[in-house]
Amino acid sequence: MGIQFFNTYSREIEPFEPMNPPRVKMYTCGPTVYNHAHIGNFRAYVFEDLLQRHLEARGFEVERVMNLTDVDDKTIRGSRAAQQPLDAFTQQYKSAFFDDLKTLRIKPASAFPAATDPRFIARMIEMIDTLMQRGFAYQADDKSIYFRLSKFPDYGKLAHLNLDELRPTGRIRNDEYEKESIGDFALWKAWDEADGDVAWDSPWGRGRPGWHIECSAMATALLGPQLDIHCGGVDNIFPHHEAEIAQSECCTGEKFVRYWLHCAHLMVEGQKMAKSLGNFFTLRDLLNKGWTGRELRYALISVNYRLPLNFTFDGLAAARSALQRIDEWARRLADLANLHAGEWSAANSELAIKFANDFLAALDDDLNISAALGHLFESIRESNRLLDQNQLTPADAHELLETWQRINSALAFEPDVAAIPAEVLALVEERKAARAAKDWKKSDEIRDQIAALGWEVKDTKDGQKLSRKQS
RNA sequence: GGCGGGGUAGCCAAGUGGUAAGGCCGAGGUCUGCAAAACCUCUAUUCGCGGGUUCGAUUCCCGCCCCCGCCUCCA
Incomplete structure (x- = not known):
């Protein structure tokens, strides 16, 4: 088709x-x-x-x-x-x-x-x-x-x-x-x-x-x-x-x-957007409330264009959560692939091939974005499961990531790049030492300090992972 | 009044004549120093209501109810 x-x-x-x-x-x-x-x-x-x-x-x-x-x-x-x-x-x-x-x-x-x-x-x-x-x-x-x-x-x-x-x-x-x-x-x-x-x-x-x-x-x-x-x-x-x-x-x-x-039109909290109803928003209004452009993009794009879209702040929050899950998944894939750069011999990952085919075919069908995102999240769950079980090869990870990048050329959901401040990097190093010494109290204190600077640190089996904290 | 789009779990939403994708939220669990993430399990015997066709309808037909949009310079 x-x-x-x-x-x-x-x-x-x-x-x-x-x-x-x-x-x-x-x-x-x-x-x-x-x-x-x-x-x-x-x-x-x-x-x-x-x-x-x-x-x-x-x-x-x-x-x-x-x-x-x-x-x-x-x-x-x-x-x-x-x-x-x-x-x-x-x-x-x-x-x-x-x-x-x-x-x-x-x-x-x-x-x-x-x-x-x-x-x-x-x-x-x-x-x-x-x-x-x-x-x-x-x-x-x-x-x-x-x-x-x-x-x-x-x-x-x-x-x-x-x-x-x-x-x-x-x-x-x-x-x-x-x-x-x-x-x-x-x-x-x-x-x-x-x-x-x-x-x-x-x-x-x-x-x-x-x-x-x-x-x-x-x-x-x-x-x-x-x-x-x-x-x-x-x-x-x-x-x-x-x-x-x-x-x-x-x-x-x-x-x-x-x-x-x-x-179709956009409605706000079930009503027509109108200045008189106090539910009239510009992009700037949302940025001032701490939402990002890509979060609004997700919220606006994720309902088929021919359906009325009911814009809500719950919907924006759902967009934020979904995007964070995608970010985390892509990072895990990248970490695995990069850790073994050079071992990317042709993977022919069935998962990646099916992912691309299903996703693009859904969009072919009058931009059926709901079905397309459904395929995205199925792929995410499946590959996360394999990652958890150490069953995903670096080559598969690399191929999945390439597939994601191709698909994302239509979605543009990638995270905003933010340089990690030197101050935060220094704290991460300090925390690494504290953790090596099993000084949990100090480790947790530094985690709070990092959080206060707007960053979130997570401990994984591959060490600490930093991401920007969402407001 | 005319034309058009909808009514699917708490919210958003896909979908097919054969027995309900996915996301968010919530509950429990695995893992973990803690936290987070991830994964697993659970969450609609049911798809606005009433008929009909059919072996079988959420999906087809008829009727009804409700919501939304457009009807002369609002995306």
């Missing part, structure tokens, strides 16, 4: 066949940089990262683009409130976003195009112009340009919505009466006072681009008319991704996206 994904468009599991293997063109909707991204946003980005990493583990070359929305109602409002120019205002959140990606071990995309980049503004104008010429767009009395939905009967197919049955929810602005049809969305928004000095010239007057056209313009400019994979949160399905399809296909005449993958 090859790789297969659930395609939102067909609502079915489909075999994954990119246009030009091994190349994969992937577009992922990025953040609107008007504040710090929250953990719900990062659930989507972590999912996309796992997707990319697994495709790469399977030999694909992924070219991924993630856009940055740095002009829209919220960024403009924010910059005015902060009395900063728009670019200065958004720049701080762009930087913070990149820091957060790093903390969560999310691989950088091949490109992070920003909506305000003159090159892409030009591209957007060009696309809108094409749509105007072909009759897919029109200028309304308010001078804005709108997409003419009546010309694109496929609109609604991705979301499987019947447009005639849409229920008005009050989110439709009443002042858009100039539009031909209530669903027509803005491609170009004519300047108004609230925009301040944020405006670009266009054939239709000064204004700024609509949100949807951004993605269509940047995706097709950087990846071509057709994408293999387009990701985002389920909330983007309608209307954003519908609009992208409409704009792109009416411009290029080609099918825009082959596989649509959407991840």
